[in-house]
Amino acid sequence: MTSIFEALRESHEIQRELAEKLLQTSGDTPERRELFKQLKNELFAHETAEDRYFYIPLMMTDSGLNITRHALAEHHEMDEMIEALSETDFSNPSWLAQAKKLSEKVHHHLKEEEHGFFQQAGKILDAEQKTALALQYKSEYKRYKDMKKDMLVES
DSSP: OHHHHHHHHHHHHHHHHHHHHHHHHHHHHHHHHHHHHHHHHHHHHHHHIIIIIIIIIHTSSTTHHHHHHHHHHHHHHHHHHHHHHHHHHHHOOOOOOOOHHHHHHHHHHHHHHHHHHHHHHHHHHHHHHHHHHHHHHHHHHHHHHHHHHHHHHOO
16 A cells, blocks of 8 residues: 655655756757646646645644645745746746756755654654545546646647
8 A cells, every 4th residue: 555655755856857858958948848847737736736635634633733734835826937937938047046956946845844854743743644635645646637737738
């Protein structure tokens, strides 16, 4: 059975890969647009499902409150960075600098989760919760990935 931690790590790997590839692009190219769209979609689906099926259950415990607040604040910062990138012309020289800051924030956040939050959460959640949350997370994550893809096709 997959635990919530394994389920989250799967998306973390995709995020790292997309962020790295995005930084290799230059100018207003179809490749940059596509990679940005994929990263934005991945971050949105992951964050939405993670908030619901990892952070909110942890927030219900005293010991989980502080890590949860910090992680949710970082999610908000990344949302704002995505928004700023979305509003910046792909050919603007500052676009890559902003993308680099986003990539650094994503890498920092994932490392912090995997090397800190997960260990703390592992002490809070029991085995049954870890499995149940993984199933709920995966279902929600897939739903948002599929929904965003449909929305992206239409736009």
